[in-house]
Amino acid sequence: MGPTRPTREKIKELRVEGITKRFPGIVACDSVDLTIGENEILALVGENGAGKTTLMNILMGLYQPDVGKIFINGRPVQFKGPADAFAAGIGMVHQHFMLVPNMTVAENVALGLKESHTHLRLDLSGVKKRIAEISERYKLPVQPDAYVWQLSVGEQQRVELIKTLCFGARFLILDEPTSALTPQETDDLIVLLRRMASDMSIIFISHKLAEVTALSDKVAILRRGRVVFKGTTAGQTAAGLATLMTGHEVVLPRNEGVDGCGEERLVVQDLCVKSDRGFLALDGVGFSVRSGEILGLAGVSGNGQKELAEALAGLRRVEKGRVSLMGRDLTNRSPREIIDAGLGYIPEDRTNEGIVSSFSIKENLILKDFASPKFSHGIFIKSQEEARNAASLQERFDIRCSSLNSAAGSLSGGNIQKVILARELAREPKALIAVYPTRGLDMGAEEFIHTRLLELRAKGVAIFLISEELDELMNLCDRIAVIFKGKILDILAGREATRPALGLLMAGIRPEAADRAAEPGEKA
Amino acid sequence: MKTSARVAYIALISCVAVLAAVGIGAIVLVILGADVVQTYKVILTEPLKDLFGITEVLVRAVPLILVALGIAVSFRAGILNIGAEGQIQMGIISATAVALAWPALPKSTLVPLILLAGAAGGALWASIAGYLRAKLGVNEILSTVMLNYIAAQLYGYLLRGPMIDPAELQTGSGTPQSVRLPKSAWIDRIIPGTRLHWGIVLALVLAIFIYILLWRTTSGFKLRAAGASAKAARYGGINVESCLFFAMVLAGAFAGLAGAVEVTAVHRRAIEGISSGYGFSGIVVALFGGLHPGGIIPAALFFGVLLVGTDMTQRILSIPANMVSVLQGAVILSIISAKMVINDPYAREKFARRLSRFRGHPGGYEVKR
Ligand SMILES: Nc1ncnc2c1ncn2[C@@H]1O[C@H](COP(=O)(O)OP(=O)(O)O)[C@@H](O)[C@H]1O
Ligand SMILES: [Mg+2]
Numbered sequence: 001m002g003p004t005r006p007t008r009e010k011i012k013e014l015r016v017e018g019i020t021k022r023f024p025g026i027v028a029c030d031s032v033d034l035t036i037g038e039n040e041i042l043a044l045v046g047e048n049g050a051g052k053t054t055l056m057n058i059l060m061g062l063y064q065p066d067v068g069k070i071f072i073n074g075r076p077v078q079f080k081g082p083a084d085a086f087a088a089g090i091g092m093v094h095q096h097f098m099l100v101p102n103m104t105v106a107e108n109v110a111l112g113l114k115e116s117h118t119h120l121r122l123d124l125s126g127v128k129k130r131i132a133e134i135s136e137r138y139k140l141p142v143q144p145d146a147y148v149w150q151l152s153v154g155e156q157q158r159v160e161l162i163k164t165l166c167f168g169a170r171f172l173i174l175d176e177p178t179s180a181l182t183p184q185e186t187d188d189l190i191v192l193l194r195r196m197a198s199d200m201s202i203i204f205i206s207h208k209l210a211e212v213t214a215l216s217d218k219v220a221i222l223r224r225g226r227v228v229f230k231g232t233t234a235g236q237t238a239a240g241l242a243t244l245m246t247g248h249e250v251v252l253p254r255n256e257g258v259d260g261c262g263e264e265r266l267v268v269q270d271l272c273v274k275s276d277r278g279f280l281a282l283d284g285v286g287f288s289v290r291s292g293e294i295l296g297l298a299g300v301s302g303n304g305q306k307e308l309a310e311a312l313a314g315l316r317r318v319e320k321g322r323v324s325l326m327g328r329d330l331t332n333r334s335p336r337e338i339i340d341a342g343l344g345y346i347p348e349d350r351t352n353e354g355i356v357s358s359f360s361i362k363e364n365l366i367l368k369d370f371a372s373p374k375f376s377h378g379i380f381i382k383s384q385e386e387a388r389n390a391a392s393l394q395e396r397f398d399i400r401c402s403s404l405n406s407a408a409g410s411l412s413g414g415n416i417q418k419v420i421l422a423r424e425l426a427r428e429p430k431a432l433i434a435v436y437p438t439r440g441l442d443m444g445a446e447e448f449i450h451t452r453l454l455e456l457r458a459k460g461v462a463i464f465l466i467s468e469e470l471d472e473l474m475n476l477c478d479r480i481a482v483i484f485k486g487k488i489l490d491i492l493a494g495r496e497a498t499r500p501a502l503g504l505l506m507a508g509i510r511p512e513a514a515d516r517a518a519e520p521g522e523k524a
Numbered sequence: 525m526k527t528s529a530r531v532a533y534i535a536l537i538s539c540v541a542v543l544a545a546v547g548i549g550a551i552v553l554v555i556l557g558a559d560v561v562q563t564y565k566v567i568l569t570e571p572l573k574d575l576f577g578i579t580e581v582l583v584r585a586v587p588l589i590l591v592a593l594g595i596a597v598s599f600r601a602g603i604l605n606i607g608a609e610g611q612i613q614m615g616i617i618s619a620t621a622v623a624l625a626w627p628a629l630p631k632s633t634l635v636p637l638i639l640l641a642g643a644a645g646g647a648l649w650a651s652i653a654g655y656l657r658a659k660l661g662v663n664e665i666l667s668t669v670m671l672n673y674i675a676a677q678l679y680g681y682l683l684r685g686p687m688i689d690p691a692e693l694q695t696g697s698g699t700p701q702s703v704r705l706p707k708s709a710w711i712d713r714i715i716p717g718t719r720l721h722w723g724i725v726l727a728l729v730l731a732i733f734i735y736i737l738l739w740r741t742t743s744g745f746k747l748r749a750a751g752a753s754a755k756a757a758r759y760g761g762i763n764v765e766s767c768l769f770f771a772m773v774l775a776g777a778f779a780g781l782a783g784a785v786e787v788t789a790v791h792r793r794a795i796e797g798i799s800s801g802y803g804f805s806g807i808v809v810a811l812f813g814g815l816h817p818g819g820i821i822p823a824a825l826f827f828g829v830l831l832v833g834t835d836m837t838q839r840i841l842s843i844p845a846n847m848v849s850v851l852q853g854a855v856i857l858s859i860i861s862a863k864m865v866i867n868d869p870y871a872r873e874k875f876a877r878r879l880s881r882f883r884g885h886p887g888g889y890e891v892k893r
Pocket of ligand 1: 023024026027047050051054412
């Protein structure tokens with residue numbers, strides 16, 4: 001059994017039966033049965049940790065199931081490794097890209113293509129021809145000579161796709177392909193996948209129910225390793241799917257409060273900041289956030305959001321302008337001083353910046369306060385206090401982990417975000433900057449984070465929320481500023497903001513009507 | 525992961541690494557035309573046969589522990605100190621200078637003063653590389669290696685010129701070495717008739733000190749955070765540059781101290797070749813010991829056995845003592861490879877599968893990072 005020879009046979013049906021996979025202390029997949037037919041798109045949804053990636057790794061031969069079988073066209077197969085799965089025509093784009101940044105696109109493809117480097121010779125032109133064919137066939141534009149590090153996340157994703165297709169995949173698995181994409185890139189990907197489905201079958205993993213309904217024919221929901229729902233996508237509602245996914249009803253909370261009324265807390269004036277590459281990323285940005293207010297910042301990512309957040313947190317030099325918190329000038333102060341002044345910060349890159357991933361959860365929860373009198377006697381860290389703090393925050397923020405001593409990097413994205421949130425909120429900040437706080441998270445986690453942000457607002461904290469999810473912004477914000485090419489084009493009142501109005505501004509188009517400046521916070 | 529599992533995991537890495545290193549060493553021995561089994565038997569058992577061998581192993585372990593402790597701090601903080609060799613030599617120079625400058629001081633004052641001087645010498649030398657890295661971003665591997673060359677030349681010059689024993693000039697033999705240190709500067713031997721000295725106690729106490737520093741104090745928290753993820757440390761308000769500088773200086777101080785201990789406890793005068801590669805072996809010991817004092821002590825003892833054992837093979841089987849360098853190189857290679865294999869989750873999964881098939885029940889055990 002088990003094809004190890006490459007076959008060109010069509011995959012008319014792929015079926016898994018009774019797949020069970022255990023890890024220490026957890027059943028990652030629990031008797032999973034699934035069938036995917038020819039040219040079908042199956043959306044596989046489930047919360048973080050539901051077992052989706054594990055199931056797909058089993059399909060790719062990266063893991064062996066403890067129990068259960070895989071059938072292709074009714075015949076049982078056994079994949080000893082990814083090479084076997086490739087040979088059978090199954091290809092996967094992993095959740096985390098597997099590209100070498102300082103190699104070109106063509107070289108990255110050649111890397112996995114055995115026949116391109118036989119006899120010590122690298123047939124790069126052959127590889128480029130193959131890339132050109134595939135990019136032509138599926139209308140997937142790529143530049144084969146570009147270096148991977150030069151590409152945006154969306155472009156890198158296309159390279160991953162092309163790579164998989166060059167290996168001869170006739171059955172595609174995409175593990176959370178949209179979690180790192182901007183909404184625009186996501187829309188492009190969905191159009192592309194629809195087109196590709198005329199040629200192959202696709203398993204598409206996502207938390208975002210809008211994507212699922214836009215793309216898939218069938219949907220399967222995994223909860224704690226079990227398939228809790230299988231059926232056609234048509235007729236499903238996002239709310240219904242979310243309920244099945246989490247096991248309880250999910251209602252994203254809304255900001256129902258009256259417009260902000262407190263004093264100005266975070267004030268930014270005429271801010272100019274350079275990007276890593278040396279050009280002006282922010283060009284005269286100004287706004288203020290009041291106590292008890294959530295000010296949103298909408299915009300296509302890459303328009304200066306990252307630089308703005310870093311400049312506010314003291315992690316990037318301010319060339320010109322002024323930042324102050326509660327009347328205190330914080331321009332170009334050290335991160336430590338800014339932290340001590342009461343600014344909380346949820347960074348964009350939660351695994352590399354928000355936590356020290358090899359540190360324990362316990363340690364990460366005191367990352368900003370280990371030297372404070374609460375957690376140290378000057379020299380020594382009070383380890384009981386550290387443990388007590390961790391235990392109480394774990395309970396308050398529902399951090400799910402096997403132990404508070406385990407490395408924070410081993411947690412799922414949602415739980416890492418809870419660790420960061422717990423640490424930042426426990427410090428009782430005067431103002432909080434949250435950058436893409438729910439990107440890539442499932443709905444349960446999103447609901448949790450939104451609820452916490454609104455609680456914080458009610459307590460009078462000034463919140464600056466950078467996001468590209470318009471729904472998130474419109475649900476939560478009192479006012480929404482729109483950034484385009486390093487400038488704030490306009491600030492709209494949250495209640496008046498509409499998708500089309502925000503969309504136009506995000507594209508850099510300022511409607512005449514916007515002149516009536518809906519900025520209740522800015523006094524003349 | 526539970527502590528017991530972690531210890532088992534580290535032990536597993538070490539065993540695999542040792543076996544691989546032994547294998548590579550065996551290949552070299554075969555090429556040399558030596559009897560492989562006999563050689564290994566001599567290396568690993570001969571040093572432990574009598575009191576002399578055991579004390580010699582401990583004598584070798586002292587500088588290895590001291591250097592490795594400093595290396596562990598610097599590597600954990602994310603700055604790679606390859607300059608321990610030069611720092612040891614600077615420590616020897618400062619220690620010798622102090623000992624010769626104030627020979628009349630009572631022992632209880634002079635010995636601590638010498639040790640401090642040694643540490644200061646090493647620290648000062650390391651601070652050059654630390655400063656260049658923290659302020660100007662100069663790669664510390666490059667600067668410490670270059671500083672090693674300068675230190676070696678300086679050391680040679682001083683022993684041949686300004687610091688040479690005048691007696692050597694009178695007799696005309698011209699051996700590059702300093703005057704013998706006054707008795708008041710000596711660290712005493714523990715067991716008469718052997719070279720085992722009180723430096724071993726100092727090394728063990730400092731091992732505990734480093735453990736506490738790294739895992740119990742706020743400074744240790746900063747250092748480890750800076751090394752584990754500079755970006756996250758900066759985000760958390762930690763001044764990463766000052767951590768790098770401090771870690772480098774501390775590593776230099778430990779290397780300098782090792783030099784001071786060697787000169788006052790073992791050789792009792794500055795001679796050429798005192799450091800005898802401890803600066804480099806110390807790096808291997810630190811890595812082999814998992815950059816943890818609890819691992820460094822056994823690793824240093826193991827390398828002490830290797831050093832004494834290869835000396836003995838030279839005498840007994842006339843196999844060059846340089847074999848120890850081959851084995852060290854082999855150990856580095858095998859540790860790094862073993863760690864990579866064991867850290868790879870898919871390799872782990874495969875291993876667990878084999879293991880469970882072997883034990884006859886499916887799925888069960890998984891080694892985690
Ligand atoms: N190699 C592994 N060792 C131990 N546990 C694992 C491993 N891989 C995944 N898990 C656990 O299995 C569960 C399912 O994980 P995963 O398949 O990655 O979830 P998803 O992709 O749905 O977010 C999680 O609880 C995770 O912690
Ligand atoms: Mg996953």
